[in-house]
Amino acid sequence: MRIQRIDDNNSISEVLAALLKRSPNNYGEYEQVVAEILADVKENKDQALFAYTEKFDKAQIQAGTIQVKDAEIAEAYEQTSPELIAIIRKAKENILDFHGKQKQNSWIDTKENGSMLGQKVTPLDRVGVYVPGGKAVYPSSVLMNVLPAKVAGVGEIVMTTPPGPDGKISPHTLVAAKEAGVDVIYKAGGAQAIAALAYGTESIPKVDKIVGPGNIFVALAKKAVYGHVNIDAIAGPSEILVLADESANPRFIAADLLSQAEHDELASAILVTTDEGLAEAVSIEVDRFIEVLPRREIIQKSIDNYGYILLAKNEEQAIHIANEIASEHLEIMTKRPYETMTKIRHAGAIFIGDYASEPLGDYFAGPNHVLPTNGTAKFFSPLGVDDFIKKSSIIGYSxxxxxxxxxxxxxxxxxxxxxxxxxxxxxxxxxxx
Amino acid sequence: MRIQRIDDNNSISEVLAALLKRSPNNYGEYEQVVAEILADVKENKDQALFAYTEKFDKAQIQAGTIQVKDAEIAEAYEQTSPELIAIIRKAKENILDFHGKQKQNSWIDTKENGSMLGQKVTPLDRVGVYVPGGKAVYPSSVLMNVLPAKVAGVGEIVMTTPPGPDGKISPHTLVAAKEAGVDVIYKAGGAQAIAALAYGTESIPKVDKIVGPGNIFVALAKKAVYGHVNIDAIAGPSEILVLADESANPRFIAADLLSQAEHDELASAILVTTDEGLAEAVSIEVDRFIEVLPRREIIQKSIDNYGYILLAKNEEQAIHIANEIASEHLEIMTKRPYETMTKIRHAGAIFIGDYASEPLGDYFAGPNHVLPTNGTAKFFSPLGVDDFIKKSSIIGYSxxxxxxxxxxxxxxxxxxxxxxxxxxxxxxxxxxx
Incomplete structure (x- = not known):
């Protein structure tokens, strides 16, 4: 893995520019296709939705089959190992526990002249959660998107996910949805599913907000319907930045860098350190791990394109780089990691110390794994209960x-x-x- | 003013459909023009910005003159009455007081096994506030957009507003900006100003979030750059809904309806009541007021197009209608208005009782007057401190x-x-x- 010495602001700018190439904002070429799908589903509703499902997902779906039935969910439980169900339930408890602490209360402030000012917090009426289909099945993503809405008290949570050509949904997705408390699951995917959620069709009710990851068509469709409904932040490729000094364990760092690199070829893994010895040791460990990891082809491409070991002049510069990159995941492995954390302004999630490895946050600890990517941690927050409530001002005057x-x-x-x-x-x- | 009896859900749907016609989401025709301006400023920076300012604002602005100078602000104070300055300062105090109560703290949750989970709250580094130019000058809008960012602790607040053909900015705008604590003011408007804030030029620094109202070009430009930077909600035309029973004063209601109707021809003013006598009395008072109000032409058009007196069958239906319309401003004038308020799920700001007239909220009480319009109160919140901070998850594990x-x-x-x-x-x- 390449090691790059950061000597001035210019070389940081080059890294930033390279990373920004991955932005989902650079795919304007598909906007027209997405606009056509949105307009078609808005006008022709179910008829258009079913036609696109046949075209893109090769699945025959009709009004009678679009909604996942109880029998399909029962079957999914039979196809899922009891061990995984138990783990999903433990993760669910941790996620509910953490997000429960995010709840905000309505408040008022009274004066004795009869005036009362305040803020009323109300959960959204109806939310749509998009879950990608295809080969990669992420039940953890279902939990992370649905449970904050549950904690917020959303009236109805509907989920859409593309069916396979056999008209079926992955059993792990169905089990996670059931465990998380989704009210209805629809077999629909792509921009056409986003259109159905935004405008409503005969089968799928209009929602107030759409959340969940998706491919570029889903992302562009969400952006296009923003304002008509609300959406979550537009997700880009995953990334990790490890901020470490000579006290850190190079093998842990290498393993953590690769855990992001395996997501896809656009994922980014960066180590920023002041210690040249650590830089070299991590580089060697990365190469060793790549040889034995099953997803080595994806990992190698991601590391070649968007992997960096950046050697900073001093701690101050290292922290500056971390704040400029504003990584989705930031691991701090320094002698006094909590102290270092106080200087971090921009990161989606901050993992502190040698044993807070990033997958702990992906699956289990409780904080959300839906995080701002690609520098947007400068202005976006992790998905949370805030995303499923809204506020009204209260003004009472005598x-x-x-x-x-x-x-x-x-x-x-x-x-x-x-x-x-x-x-x-x-x-x-x-x-x- | 027309009175319409609501007999079934169908007639509510008709009203909703008519109101939604005003949506800023229906102006796709200008998207291409806006996309071209954005691309041009992104590539050619100041040069393109100055060219558009000359083309659209008829003003000659260069690198040396784009930033408002201290002498111009001093001149603005001389041109503003001491009385207005004093009122602006009183309003500022109330706005700071209310928004101060919105501040959220970072928090942590520790367990004795050495794990620590939490959420860190950080203000944004740099925010851009757009202020429209032209004939209508709203210093209150400057206060409402800037002060929450101040309370949040934003590092730098820059403002852009289009200059007149003489290259000048309205003195009231400059005074309000100075009082609110804006760091730098730039003479730039329209989609080109949004592009400059989103991408940065030689003169204007890139910001992390853009807020503030604007015409359709500004709204479309903000939507287009969403994701690259953050934006506030997309503003539509203003609106008021008054929910009243036989205990209400028809003259107060009529005056309040017209205070929204005067904004522009797309503004909407709606009374929902169960009392036919009140409906008729308000209709008469509206006609009387229109005759004497200076902005009667705008008011008459707005009332003709988007003004309704809706006669509900019972209180339950009246509240249902208010929640379905999800008005930007909702006034409750019923016998027990606080009790009625508990049943309101969707409204930008809720004004309670006979003396909480809507302009009190526009100017003075303290809550923000930047509110979700056109039904978006179902999923958007008033502008507030939340809009100028973001959160990072904290995960520490032993x-x-x-x-x-x-x-x-x-x-x-x-x-x-x-x-x-x-x-x-x-x-x-x-x-x-």
């Missing part, structure tokens, strides 16, 4: 409270030349004038 | 804590066929195996 301020409001409104605004407070005291 | 669960993680990873994920925990206990 006559006495309004009397104290209405002249100011009149004048402010008139300064903006909005006389009907002024009139709306004036009228309340016209008898006193 | 060796002991990881030992308790690593076998489960291995198995979950292998069920997803991600062997490098499994390896990353296995390697940490290889000496114990």
């Amino acid at each position: 006559k006495e409270a309004l009397r104290e301020v209405y002249k100011d409001i009149e004048k402010f409104a008139m300064a903006e030349e909005l006389s009907a605004h002024a009139n709306s407070v004036t009228v309340r005291f016209e008898e006193e004038e | 060796k002991e804590a990881l030992r308790e669960v690593y076998k489960d993680i291995e198995k979950f990873a292998m069920a997803e066929e991600l062997s490098a994920h499994a390896n990353s925990v296995t390697v940490r206990f290889e000496e114990e195996e």
